[in-house]
Amino acid sequence: RCSSWSLGGGLVQPGGSLKLSCAASGFTLGDYAIAWFRQAPGKEREGVAYTTSSDGAKYYPDSVKGRFTIARDDAKNMMYLQMNNLKPEDTATYYCAAHYSYYQLRTGDINDVNYWGKGTLVTVSS
Numbered sequence: 001r002c003s004s005w006s007l008g009g010g011l012v013q014p015g016g017s018l019k020l021s022c023a024a025s026g027f028t029l030g031d032y033a034i035a036w037f038r039q040a041p042g043k044e045r046e047g048v049a050y051t052t053s054s055d056g057a058k059y060y061p062d063s064v065k066g067r068f069t070i071a072r073d074d075a076k077n078m079m080y081l082q083m084n085n086l087k088p089e090d091t092a093t094y095y096c097a098a099h100y101s102y103y104q105l106r107t108g109d110i111n112d113v114n115y116w117g118k119g120t121l122v123t124v125s126s
Contacts, residue, residue, distance in 0.1 A: 022096030
């Protein structure tokens, strides 16, 4: 599974920053494309950052582009999400994810994703 540590989540004021961490266990993270998703109350889970397992290509939706950065450290089997200039609308539970196909991770059914982390709550509020 993709074990999501509760490191980095919490309460932050608008304009602040947080860094989420996720540790993969039971599989080699370097073999998988990875992503961060989030789910706000009453809303569907949405992807906010993606990167491949090979060429380092990244994708961010417009809602977070320029503010969020996804990173991976395959030697440590770790993945990260740096979030800057946070807004109240970023409030959600954040999940790390890993899937064998970058294309399917970005466009496929989230129910087919190979590995999910447990989720970390991020609250942006003054």
